[in-house]
Amino acid sequence: MTAVIEEAASGPAPAQKPARDHTxxxxxxxxxxxxxxxxxxxxxxxxxxxxxxQVEADPTERILTAMLKVKGEQDGSLTFRRSCAHGICGSDAxxxxxxxxxxxxxxxxxLDVTKPITIEAIKGLEVEKDLVVDMDPFFQSFKxxxxxxxxxxxxxxxxRLQSPExxxxxxxxxxxxxxxxxxxSCPVFWTDGQYFGPAAIVNAHRFIxxxxxxGAEQRLEIxxxxxxxxxCRTTFNCTxxxxxGIEVTKAIQEVKRALIFRRV
Amino acid sequence: MPAGTLYxxxxxxxxxxxxxxxxxxxxxxxxxxxxxxxxxxxxxEAYDETIEIYKNPIVSVMEYGLVxxxxxxxxxxxxxxxxDFWEKGPRYQKQMFWIVMGxxxxxxxxxxxxxxxxxxxxxxxx
Ligand code: HEM
Ligand code: SF4
Ligand code: SF4
Ligand code: FES
Numbered sequence: 001m002t003a004v005i006e007e008a009a010s011g012p013a014p015a016q017k018p019a020r021d022h023t024x025x026x027x028x029x030x031x032x033x034x035x036x037x038x039x040x041x042x043x044x045x046x047x048x049x050x051x052x053x054q055v056e057a058d059p060t061e062r063i064l065t066a067m068l069k070v071k072g073e074q075d076g077s078l079t080f081r082r083s084c085a086h087g088i089c090g091s092d093a094x095x096x097x098x099x100x101x102x103x104x105x106x107x108x109x110x111l112d113v114t115k116p117i118t119i120e121a122i123k124g125l126e127v128e129k130d131l132v133v134d135m136d137p138f139f140q141s142f143k144x145x146x147x148x149x150x151x152x153x154x155x156x157x158x159x160r161l162q163s164p165e166x167x168x169x170x171x172x173x174x175x176x177x178x179x180x181x182x183x184x185s186c187p188v189f190w191t192d193g194q195y196f197g198p199a200a201i202v203n204a205h206r207f208i209x210x211x212x213x214x215g216a217e218q219r220l221e222i223x224x225x226x227x228x229x230x231x232c233r234t235t236f237n238c239t240x241x242x243x244x245g246i247e248v249t250k251a252i253q254e255v256k257r258a259l260i261f262r263r264v
Numbered sequence: 265m266p267a268g269t270l271y272x273x274x275x276x277x278x279x280x281x282x283x284x285x286x287x288x289x290x291x292x293x294x295x296x297x298x299x300x301x302x303x304x305x306x307x308x309e310a311y312d313e314t315i316e317i318y319k320n321p322i323v324s325v326m327e328y329g330l331v332x333x334x335x336x337x338x339x340x341x342x343x344x345x346x347x348d349f350w351e352k353g354p355r356y357q358k359q360m361f362w363i364v365m366g367x368x369x370x371x372x373x374x375x376x377x378x379x380x381x382x383x384x385x386x387x388x389x390x
Contacts, residue, residue: 032268048268098272120268187277234347236276236357249276250354253347 022058027108029053029066030116031078034127048127052116053078059109063096063117067103080131087243090179094131095120100181100241122184124193138180141196145204145222150215166211173206173251175244182238182248188231195231196223198238198248205251208258220259229256275361283340286333293330324383331375332368339364 030052038046053070064082071078082092085104092103096119097111103119111117125133176199183189183197204223208216223229229252238248271277304311317323343360347353353360 095269095271098269118269123268123271185271185273187271187273187280233280234276234344234354234357235273235280236354237271237273239354240274240276247354249347249357253354256348 022060024056024058025108025113026054027057027066027113028116029055029063029070030118031067031070031130032118032120033078033130034121035077036129057108059107059113061108062104063106063108063111063119064092064103066108067119079129088177090177093122093179093181093184093243095122100185102179102181102243105243122180124184124186124190125180133184135180137193138183138197138199139178141183141200142178142203144196145200145219146215147203147207149207149210149213150218151212152214160212162211169211170206170209172246173202173209175246176202176206177244178203179243181241181243182246185237185241186232187235187237188233192227192231194227196228198232198252201229201232201252201255202246202248205255208255216258220255223255224259229259232256275358279340279343279361279364282336283344286337289330289333290337319382319386321383321386324380328375328379331379332372335368335371335375336364339368 030050032048033051034046034048036046040046053074055066055069055074057066057069062085064085067078067080068082071080080092080094080103082104083089084091087102087105090102093100094103095101096103096106097117100122119131121127121131121133125135125138127133178199180199182202183199186195186198189195189197201223204219207213208219232249232252234249234253236249238252239246239250242248300311300314303314340361343357343364346360347357
């Protein structure tokens with residue numbers, strides 16, 4: 001089909017790259033595409049479809065690199081978000097081989113390359129184009145838990161001090177990069193888009209258990225509502241999906257227990 | 265693959281799916297059970313006839329399935345209680361899941377003889 005595979009089929013002699021142990025391999029990316037402009041001749045709405053791309057990749061490379069190669073060399077219409085490419089900005093969450101991950105943190109060698117690698121948009125948010133989804137509902141839930149310091153009285157003239165133990169209490173949930181891997185892996189969120197979702201709860205947890213913050217009661221009230229923490233059925237998909245290794249379900253359970261026992 | 269793929273969840277997701285399926289199954293069993301037991305008030309003869317049907321080997325196998333469902337639901341239910349109320353529960357949920365499965369297999373093996381031996385004799389002769 002393309003020059004890329006033909007070259008690989010005839011085999012770029014590995015000896016040409018003696019300094020590197022990283023023999024390139026050809027991988028197949030099976031990407032679920034959705035092109036909103038692809039309206040049928042009689043005005044039928046566009047339908048999603050699978051498309052295979054073959055690319056050469058070093059096993060130690062990331063899936064994001066392979067996707068950028070596809071976009072640059074084979075099909076410029078392939079659409080996805082990415083920014084930092086280093087697991088910090090949280091923009092390239094997608095479903096790779098059935099699980100939510102950041103394309104920039106998923107290495108080719110960690111996947112089964114004998115089969116096509118499936119890449120789909122994250123579930124539960126509306127797909128706008130290919131792998132780009134509408135993130136507005138996700139960020140709205142984040143805003144709804146008031147993810148900022150709430151205090152009363154006059155502002156101190158110096159920094160607000162906190163003991164290392166008090167800081168440790170919410171350390172895990174400070175690591176969130178708002179990638180939405182967790183929320184869109186949640187079976188409850190797939191069927192009930194109104195559910196606040198794990199990411200919003202993680203970010204509420206970050207302030208609820210911060211000794212300097214005084215808004216815990218308000219946030220707990222918000223999460224006590226119908227679409228709050230009680231929707232969680234402890235399936236742990238969010239914990240398994242979080243690229244930052246946050247123990248998401250544990251944080252949600254801590255919020256639930258704070259609500260039951262009224263103790264932060 | 266016309267549609268999207270199934271989400272590849274792990275122990276947590278599948279145990280939840282199984283918990284819900286077994287919960288609903290148990291509910292429907294309880295529903296049928298209340299009706300068959302209530303029959304005794306309507307007509308003791310009809311009740312006896314119904315219970316007679318239960319001696320069918322197929323029903324024995326279904327009973328074994330019911331035990332499987334209830335055991336899983338009850339044991340995994342205890343795991344969920346631990347996840348809810350034990351501080352370290354969420355961290356050890358996978359280990360607890362495999363412990364649940366281990367106990368489940370042992371109890372299912374133990375339940376096999378008392379539940380299935382009658383059906384076995386009926387089908388294969390004793
Ligand atoms: C043997 C004792 C039982 C125990 C220890 C138990 C435990 C539990 C627990 C802890 C949950 C909550 C699950 C969650 O938070 O996601 C649950 C859910 C459920 N149970 Fe049971 N249960 C038992 C018996 C029953 C019976 C007899 C029925 C049927 C009448 C039943 C039907 C259900 C259903 C339908 C759910 C909802 C499942 C879900 O939300 O995913 N359970 N059970
Ligand atoms: S643990 Fe709760 S929030 Fe996380 S994926 Fe499961 S149901 Fe959703
Ligand atoms: S908790 Fe983890 S998975 Fe969820 S948005 Fe934050 S970084 Fe992403
Ligand atoms: S591109 Fe920034 S997190 Fe992957």
